[in-house]
Amino acid sequence: MRTVTYDHPLAARIAAAFDTVDVVSPEPGEIPTDLAGSERIVDAIAAKLGPIGAFKLGATIAQVRATLGLPKQFFGPIPQSRIFPDGGDVPAVVARQRGVESEYAFRLGRDLTAADADLDLPGLIAAIASVHPSIEVPGSRFSGLGAHGGFGLVADTGAVGSLVVGPGSPLGDPARLTDAPVILEIEGQDPVPGGGAVIDGGPIGPLLAFVKTALARGYALKAGQYIVSGSCTGYVDVPLGKRVTARFPALDAAVTMRFTDAA
Template sequence: MNQQDTLENGLASRVAAAFGGLDVVTPGAGELPANIDEAERIEDDIISRLGPIGAYKLGATIAQVRATLGLPRPFFGPTPVSRIFPDGADIPAPVARQRGVESEYAFRLARDLTEADIALDAAGLCAAIASVHAALEVPGSRFSGLGAHGGFALVADAGAVGSLVIGGGQPLGDPARLVDAPVVLEIEGQDPVRGGGAVIDGGPFGPLLSFVRGALARGYALRAGMVVVSGSCTGYVEVPLGRRATAHFPALGTSASLRFAGTGR
């Protein structure tokens, strides 16, 4: 093992150890990744220590966000089963280091995807999706804050995985219908935040094909019943402790909601 491998392993070990609590990880000299490939190696090491995966969140699926973070491509965060909550959940403090939410479409797989599906086209991927759901993502960082050390560190930090709330859904149908559909995020005591899927590159379904190819190439399992959330339709919005956040998806006729419980930091 060379010096760089040792540094990457050390950071991965500390981030994984902090995943279930509120300790803040401060990267040491030379530990932060210099490029996205190094960042993904650290992320893979962390994820291998966290237990079974139940979902995947996609990040930086908007060109402006990638430019801001200095990332050459979108990334993904494999999300442990323990971090997936039902609609209406109270999210406990150790899971919500940062209390911000993003409104996202979640696509549930109808079947296992394997190495043979690396060559899948868009029509084939549509056929492999059982349903599309309302979802709220709570991004999370084990560092002092989201993006505190730049884009590559964000990827290395388990892909900024926090938690997911999955609401109701319906059959996918034509994914193009999601592009211009409105999405409204309501937080108790605040004005609604309005957005939609058009801000995501290619619409909500657009980033999925490259994600499938990349995840399979990196050895991740994509199994029937897993969900993939493909980027924020309303941006990152902070939610006061105890207030309920509800994301409404008129194209689906359903919503997803959560509330942050406990004291947190």
Template sequence: MIQQIETAHRTALRQLAEELLEASQLRRAIAPLRSRLASMNLQDAYDIQTLQLQEHLTEGRVLAGRKVGLTSLAMQQQLGVDQPDFGFFFEDMVHGDGAQVPAADFISPKVEPEFGFVLGRTLMGPKVTREQAAAAVEAVYPAIEIIDSRIADWDIKLVDTVADNASCGAIAVGPAPLPVTLEDLAGTECTLRIDGRPRGTGTGAAVMGDPIAPLVWLADVLGEQGVALEAGQLILPGSFTAAQPVVAGESATADFGPLGSLTIHFV
């Protein structure tokens, strides 16, 4: 009987993963998962995420990196959660500075300004120290995450967004590293601009108090599953500001002032 219950539960998780894959492909949102599986917990949500990752890799997509989300108080308050989460993105989801990004590729996109850490060495948890995490960062780039929800009306709690790949839609990264030291990341300021108008400003300290902290957290969580952060991967540690919605015809800029900027255009 226990085995039958476990099998039924696993089947339910797989069904939800398939629904999210279809929702992403068709750009059609579905009902919150927590309302469909009353006993759903955080491990279930990550299992659903992993099932989708495995399907994408089977199809030949190439993992480009990972994102940590909900690391700022602003984002936690905006989405009604109280802890970080993480997701993945592929090479075909990464855009460059000046990119023309089709708004129709998303359901309800929003943008977040972030750092982008390129790893120069593999980082394997658990029990990674801050010093080890910092030493693994080869360069820091300006980045924008385009978040999107396959859950209707952004009606999400933590289990919903985790299962939905931490609401990851796409990534944009600048062509050159920011001229900033790791010791100065917390004090670095960034303004999110939509069509040139400021929509939010924050410092790196908004990202768990220290932008390296999410990298430590991610390496530890994945390390407990036997998964490493590989050299060459791009890691986004979290947003400086609350996310802002965008539509076709608008441009989004992560403005790091004298350090540089990154702009993408929604068409």
């Protein structure tokens, strides 16, 4: 990623709290009043977090954007250190709020650079090496998710927490992801149904806009990084220690995790 010269006291405090359980309390006037201001804070934080392993897309559903008062989707950079393998335990320090979302994760097969500024959808599809079942764990450095409105949520790296990624398979026809269900199962509870159709344009629909925006903001999009679609099942709270399984019939695959109180 390019060197970021912009700095902001809120960005410094969020970055410092990222790998702790400290709660950040914004001072009056620190929360931006527009999306551009929030994005500048995200970029300043991202420059302090180390290698990026994935990008989470947020507000990829029109109703969510309306609720948050956001004019368009956003993204948050997920550090490589916050990506867990299938079956992994997610510790408390990276699970400030114990909730999960079921998402498709697209792994890039090549670097995307400034030369890809005019990339079209077929070109993007060709650049995707594989698609994976994943469970996103949102996490806010503030007192809670959405505690300071939509622009505050975006400024807090889009509430980046962690990501659990399952086995990959070739993308094939992206339409199959839109049409298929996604099922979230939490040990001891009824399954939560969902699907890719809730996302604008299906799971792959928000990716091209993300790529163009990220490149314009100076991010390096590298082979092996994941782009995560946005939630197919909504946000669901999970009791400590309970096994979570997200099933993706379109991929004939599933991904599992649980929360642990281990440091």
